[in-house]
Amino acid sequence: xxxAALWGFVGGASLLVGAAIALIRAPSAKVLGFIMAFGAGVLxxxxxxxxxxxxxxxxxxxxxxIGLTLGALTYFALDALLDRAGGEQRKSSGGExxxxxxxxILLGAVLDGIPExxxIGLTLxxxxxxxxxxxxxxxxxxxxxxxAAATGFKAAGWSAAxxxxxxxxxxxVSGLSAAVGxxxxxxxxxxxxxxxQSFAAGAILVMLVDTMIPEAFKDAxxxxxxxxxxxxxxxxxxxxxxxx
Numbered sequence: 001x002x003x004a005a006l007w008g009f010v011g012g013a014s015l016l017v018g019a020a021i022a023l024i025r026a027p028s029a030k031v032l033g034f035i036m037a038f039g040a041g042v043l044x045x046x047x048x049x050x051x052x053x054x055x056x057x058x059x060x061x062x063x064x065x066i067g068l069t070l071g072a073l074t075y076f077a078l079d080a081l082l083d084r085a086g087g088e089q090r091k092s093s094g095g096e097x098x099x100x101x102x103x104x105i106l107l108g109a110v111l112d113g114i115p116e117x118x119x120i121g122l123t124l125x126x127x128x129x130x131x132x133x134x135x136x137x138x139x140x141x142x143x144x145x146x147x148a149a150a151t152g153f154k155a156a157g158w159s160a161a162x163x164x165x166x167x168x169x170x171x172x173v174s175g176l177s178a179a180v181g182x183x184x185x186x187x188x189x190x191x192x193x194x195x196x197q198s199f200a201a202g203a204i205l206v207m208l209v210d211t212m213i214p215e216a217f218k219d220a221x222x223x224x225x226x227x228x229x230x231x232x233x234x235x236x237x238x239x240x241x242x243x244x
Contacts, residue, residue: 004121008178011120011138012113012171018146019167023160026151033220034229036148039141040212041233043116043204046137049241051119051201059194067195071202075115079210082108109149109170112211113142115203117174121181122197133241140233141212148215 021027027035055064087104116138123131146167153163185193213230220226 002179004124004182005175005179007124007135008117008120009171009175011135011178012117012142012174014139014142015113015146015167015170015174016164018143018148019150019164021143022147022150022154023163026147026154029219030221030223032144032148032151033216033218033223033226035144036212036216036219037226037229038233039144040208040216041230041235042137042237043141043208043212043233044230045234045237045241046134046141047201047204049238050123050131050134050137051197051204054123055194055197055201057194058190058197060191063191063195064198067198068202068205071115071199071204072206073202074199075111075203075206076210078111079108079206082111106166106169109166110173112145112207113170113174114177115200115207116141117177118181119197119200119204121178122185122193122200124182133237133243136240137237140237145212148219 026032052064052068055067059067082104085104085107087108120131120134120138123134150163150167153166181196185196216226216229217223
């Protein structure tokens, strides 16, 4: 359990890195858009090869299809509730957070981080150690995520302490989520583990399409090069998965 919590926290700790960069010297909106696109590509690769493919090996196609669907619907429903409560612009870099609810923004950030962190804990159940590729993918994708949001927090007038506090809280929850994912399913049948892996993949995919990718296009002035940045991120994460 402690190992799962540690790796979950490591993946989530990069949120603080991105927030610190934003507070010290945030990049231009266009550069930020490309960074976010790269991070999205990294996560797409991780959910494809480290989660969905592994889930298929463990549980089969039916369980994967059901898990993906349930994960997507669950994230969609919770995200819709938080959007209506004032958390819709939590990843915007333009300062729109000033018009939202701080609590909804915080809960939204936590919601975005839970599936990734729980997935890290699940990889330890293989008995072969944590998936380094997944940890690196989560770490790399979290930096642009918090970088964009913290830039928006700053533009909205949030203090540095308040902004860093949000991401520190999310990093702690990330560690706890990884630990819970490990403890709950320790000794569980492979079918159950595979189902939860695909559930996490479905939630992550909806999060990417709903928040990170649209924000990347917006910040990069809808440049077609956003697609290239996403592909480069995907390729890097894939290469990482082949060296384990």
